[in-house]
Amino acid sequence: MQRTILRDLLVLLGVFGLIWLVFSLFSYPEDPQLISIHKEEKLGEVYVDLILLNPVFGEFDNSRVDSAVRVIADRLEEGLEDSEYNYHFVVFDSEMINAFTVPGGNILISTGLLAFCDTPEELAAVIAHEMGHVEERHVVSRLIKELGIEILTSGDQYVIGEVSELLTSTSFDRKQEEEADLFAAKLLETASIEPRSLATLFRKLGRRWTMN
Template sequence: MGQKLLRDLFILLAAFGAIWSFFYFFPVFPDEEIFEISIENEEQLGELVVEELLGNEPDFAELNNPTLDSALKMICDRLLQQVELTDYDFHIKIVDNEMVNAVTLPGGHIFVFKGLIEFSEHPEEVAAVLAHEIGHVQKRHVVKKLVKELGLAIITGVITGGDPVLITEVSRSALSTFFDRKQESEADRYALKLLEKSNISPTAMAAFFRRLKQQNGINHESLEILSTHPHTNSRIKASLEYKTHEGFEAKKFEFDWDKVRDSLYASNEFESPDE
């Protein structure tokens, strides 16, 4: 009798342990907390994060360049006109950072790095990266990531109290961690569809990723846009194999991209790479 009781107890504990492990590593409702943060609150959080980064982080000084601003507006307008059912007001800024990158922040804020503009051979490549970042915004990936990493209490505390220490922590967390495999795949799929609807060839994404991957000396593993989730080769393949609708016709942007890039060095404020 005693042995049967011990055996049943052991089976019960083993079953409990297996169930606990499953729900710990594979939560059934992983995004439930996200719905406690409204779009309005996320936008408040985004404003605090942007203010923190632009005001206190030397690598995130806003770049003011009328020629570049005009070109970027044309690219963004083309994409955003095709974004359906969005609750966000998008705010896209260029920051004076040489890294070939772009980052998505809470509340529809996107930072495009100066290095991305310099590296891109065509405006369609910038559009491809922006479409990917817009996908992260639309899917609420940023705030989901922050809640998962820092907890709902900290995020809510920042929104309601604006504690400087917490704002700094949230801002750095928003920059420091990659999205997971599912989120990257979702953003890529969204981007390819958005490019097609915007009359921009989805292959622009493949061209950008392929060149960035092949460029010597760049630590692409540190970049969100080339993170290993999913693998870069898979992303290139998906872009090249994406089937556009019958009759699709890509429309070029009506500005001189070389002049846009040259404008970065037209002023003494910016240093030419040849100097």
């Protein structure tokens, strides 16, 4: 009898051991610290260039729009304490209501989203939310999780192409979205911008939101 229990225990241990082995082989640590900010910025430059080559994300060349975004971004950046990122904003020409972050402090915003914002405060809310994803290093965490650190930093052209696609198509998980919202609310308050603009915008966006 005791021998049967011992055998069952050994089988159970073996099964758990196997599960552990499979997990350790096929899951990657998501720690964003695995990539330095400098390395992240280098990767980000390549991704942005590649994304802008796609006609869907063609750069919108309008200095007035750029400076309007810059004014809002500057005010928010002043509210950031000890940020290690040099932010770079790109407005791309698309009717889609869309904004997303690319590694290295790059934030891409569609003309559709700019048109959708009724007030500068609403645009500030979008930018603050995206800054939240940058500062919490959500993009890098997601890429490490999906690809693994070795593949991500391999410099392989195919991988770079895949990552650029991934950045424009996948979204963050709910916890990361909540973190970005919390970050945005605090940042808006620090920058003396009405934090309620975040809620107003999200209510307006409803299900039309493709921002991630």
